[in-house]
Amino acid sequence: MKLLQHLKRRPSVLIYTFFAFLAVLISNKLGISIGNLNQAWVNAGVLWSEMFPPDFSVVTERASWTQTECNWEADWACSAAIHGLVETIQIAFLATLFGMLLSLPLSMMAAHNLSPIGLSVVTRNLLAGLRVLPSLVWALIFVIMFGPGPLAGVLAMTLYTVGYLGKLQYEALEGISRYPLEAARAMGLPRWQVARYFALPEASNAILSQILFMFEYNIRHGSVIGIVGAGGIGWYLSNYLGVFSRYDRALALILVIYIAVVIIDQISLSIRHRFMDSETHAPRARWREIIPFISKRE
């Protein structure tokens, strides 16, 4: 009786118990048990011993098996880590640029406050369709179509960028105040002018911030899609983990990717802060602020 009274007073205990029970039930159904972990520990021990110490020759030695040609004199510039990383950033840049060019008009068509309902629903479904497959699966499809290399990577990430950025952008457009749009509509302006001259500038801070976020995201994902042969640093990583079984070099590459991602995250975050809205005093969106030294010179 006391237990029942206690549970009545604190229903959260009941909720936690329920979820714990559900987790055990599902794990049992999937055949996951503590016993499985024993073998994993043995394998992890082997992997650990082969990974350490990391072999940083991947940063200094010229890689003779690069996917794309490398003409730099310096060996480090054509190393698996640096060449792969630069290629990943290049793929991310192109994918973000093409993705942005395609997603901007699509997001305007998808926004409820800018488009007729029919067009909006069709465009939203199209964007959702592009997001159904992760960029890794798109990469697999394009590797089959165009062969391994950066082209497959750019196409895969462009499609995913369109789907993902398009959604972020139409949500930003739908979030703007209705008053500028009403003033524009009362003037008798066609929909495209309302979107281009009123909605887009009003949402520009959020949109610029999202584009930078997407670039950063594409760099992170660029290292994954290489695993299926779509270019970038992932290509080297997958070969060191698979064909060559050089886990020490793979670990060095993982550390390089980690350091690069942390640096790019910080740069992107500090730039994005410039475009973030504050409720009281929203800063003006200025493209030139993307390059900080230009605005400093003023």
Next chain:
Amino acid sequence: MASPILTIRDGSIGFENDKPLLVDVNLELHPGEIVGVIGRSGIGKSTLLRTIAGLISPISGEITTPTERGDIGYIPQRLGLVNHQTVGYNVMMGALPRAPFWQTLFSLPGFELRQSARNAIEAVGLTDKVLDSITQLSGGQQQRVAIARSMVQQPQLLLADECLGELDSETAKEIIQLLQQLANQSNIAIIIVDHNPVRVATFCDRVLQVKGTRIEEVEL
């Protein structure tokens, strides 16, 4: 007298067919006339303006407004300015309805349009603020930008929804002078919604009061 710019016959206005906010609305407005609309908050004044602006369909009745693009100017309650852009950009937006297509396509307004924007900015006294962002301006300065946009637009009918808002009496007086200038010099008919009956009586040719679901003319 010139033919009316705006005619409303037996208008029923609101969002739900069985619960109209305003019924039996009959109104005629002539060029150069300033009409004030007063009434308590939430009674349907803004809905009336939005219906005239064509943003909401009337439940019933007939509303005749100018049909050309750019003939109706609307200053919403919160002015409807593009906050992340400059004063110059916002004023230029008034030129969009009458600008040639290719100029709007490439954002390249012609000399005449740029000149008219410059003149409007000068008329409202914001020449030194042309490159300032809207968010850097005071409430009164933002009202001026909205009026300058209407000056460039040159509508036949201007609908101003509480554009005097919470302004201090000095600034409100300056904005009223600008509105009067628009009505007298450009022969623009203006409907202005305000919550201050005394202020409205000082500069409007007619004052309409919304009482319940009806609109009555107030004796000045």
